Amino acid sequence: MAEARHILVTGGAGFVGATVVRRLVHSGHTVRVLDNLTTGDRAHLEGIDAELVEGDIRDVAALDAAFAGTDALVHLAAAGSVVRSVEDPVANFDVNVVGTFRVLDAARRAGVERTVQASTGGALIGDATPPVDERSLPKPISPYGASKLAGEGYAHAFAKAYGMRTIALRFANVYGPYSARKQGAMTLFFRAIHEGQPIILYGDGSASRDYTHVDDIARAIELALDTDVEGGTVLHLASGIETTVAKLAQLCCAAAGVPDHPIEHHPKRPGEVERNFASYDLAKQVLGYSPTISREDGIGRTWNWYVENVFSS
Ligand SMILES: NC(=O)c1ccc[n+]([C@@H]2O[C@H](COP(=O)([O-])OP(=O)(O)OC[C@H]3O[C@@H](n4cnc5c(N)ncnc54)[C@H](O)[C@@H]3O)[C@@H](O)[C@H]2O)c1
Structure with a gap:
């Protein structure tokens, strides 16, 4: 097994978080979750040996407390709805841009340099001819897509300005268990x-969309924690279909x-x-990621x- 870490998972009580936290705990890591339970659910982590701290990623004091004793970050907390971001761009900006900035800045202050954050493929790139990849020019057509692009900008800047090993993973459309609260x-x-x-x-x-099973996404997040990549790296995680x-x-x-x-x-x-739909060629090259679960099976x-x-x- 790779080095056992103390990992802060923001948004760990959400859909993707439920599977990610299970996987990290199973691998022997110590996991603390910071989640304000807006779309997440305490029940998602029932019976799992992870600490759940109820708090908001925009709250600097809550972040500083949550980072104490940790050495890695998985940042999943977000306002994740494209439709709601169009209805209320201010609320989306507040959670996704201000929140992500505060999370990265708290990681910097805490000396946590290994960070993995959730970004998005489709919404960030916009209407481009697929398959999209890391060379596609981002042209978001929703406030949600723009907010994720801003988060990637800060991750890159913090890598270059402060030497942090940030990595942003652009998920395709994720599906799987614990998604009952989603509107997907x-x-x-x-x-x-x-x-x-x-x-x-x-x-x-x-x-059309690229549907990727949450188990494949969780495996890629763990690979991203363990792999030595250059800070500021951005990778598409997709099924390619x-x-x-x-x-x-x-x-x-x-x-x-x-x-x-x-x-x-x-x-x-x-x-x-x-x-x-997206190409995962670079994630395969850099992390050794390939999807393992077929559409029909998943x-x-x-x-x-x-x-x-x-x-x-
Ligand atoms: N599900 C997908 O298809 C998909 C696709 C691309 C990217 N993503 C990204 O993956 C991440 C996880 O998405 P998900 O589908 O699990 O969504 P989710 O809504 O189920 O999970 C988000 C979690 O963050 C928490 N949260 C929201 N605002 C918060 C705040 N201000 N402070 C603390 N916690 C807060 C919620 O309570 C929830 O538990 C998000 O960053 C999302 O943008 C998801």
């Missing part, structure tokens, strides 16, 4: 199927055993990119998780 397409499709309601597709169904929303709906129906479930089309929403397992943990209660 798969969650909404599974709920519609469970409730016997039609699946709603925005636009004609040709919009383009899935249209129409295909996703079909895969979700197949996973649930209802291939003929009804589908309804509604108008496209602003701020959402049209087509997106979506099937996620449906089973919903049946056992969400739809049964």
Whole structure:
């Protein structure tokens, strides 16, 4: 095993955090979570040997206390909704830009140089011809995408100005267990199927995304903690496979055993990119990352998780 660390995970009670914290604890690391539980849930970490501190990443005193005794950071806390960022750009800026700046600055003050932060692929790059990669020019079309780009800017600046080993990982669309509080397409499709309601597709169904299982993302985060990379590195974490929303709906129906479930089309929403999938070649080269979970297997397992943990209660 790599060196055992004391890791602060911001947003560790959220969807991605639930799997990341489990993985880090399982690997023998000591984990403290800082989360204000806005979209996260205490229950996500039940039975896990990790300390949960309820607090806000914009609160400098809470950050200083949370960093005490730690030597690495995984920064996941964020306002993660593209749609909500369009409705309220100020709130999004406050959590994602001010919050991320304060997290990195507190890491600097605490002498924590090994940091990994969640960024985003699609929303940050904007409408580019896929597959996108690290050479694609970022042109965000939502406040959320712009906020993640600002976070990457600070990570790069802190690497160069203060010698921190920052790394930003641009996640594709993540799916998997503990996502019941999310408003992502798969969650909404599974709920519609469970409730016997039609699946709603925005636009004609040709919009596409790159769906990556949360176990693959968590493995990449651990690799990013352990690998000696240059500070300021940015990597796309993706499956490399383009899935249209129409295909996703079909895969979700197949996973649930209802291939003929009804589908309804509604108008496209602003701020959402049209087509997106990403190349993970650089992450493979730098971290040794490749996705291990196929769409069919991952979506099937996620449906089973919903049946056992969400739809049964
Ligand atoms: N889920 C995806 O498909 C996806 C894709 C790309 C990037 N990301 C990024 O990955 C990270 C994790 O996303 P997620 O899907 O787990 O979202 P999530 O909303 O489930 O998790 C975010 C966590 O941060 C916490 N949080 C929010 N604001 C906070 C604040 N001010 N102070 C402290 N804690 C706060 C929430 O309570 C929650 O537990 C985010 O940075 C998100 O932008 C996610």
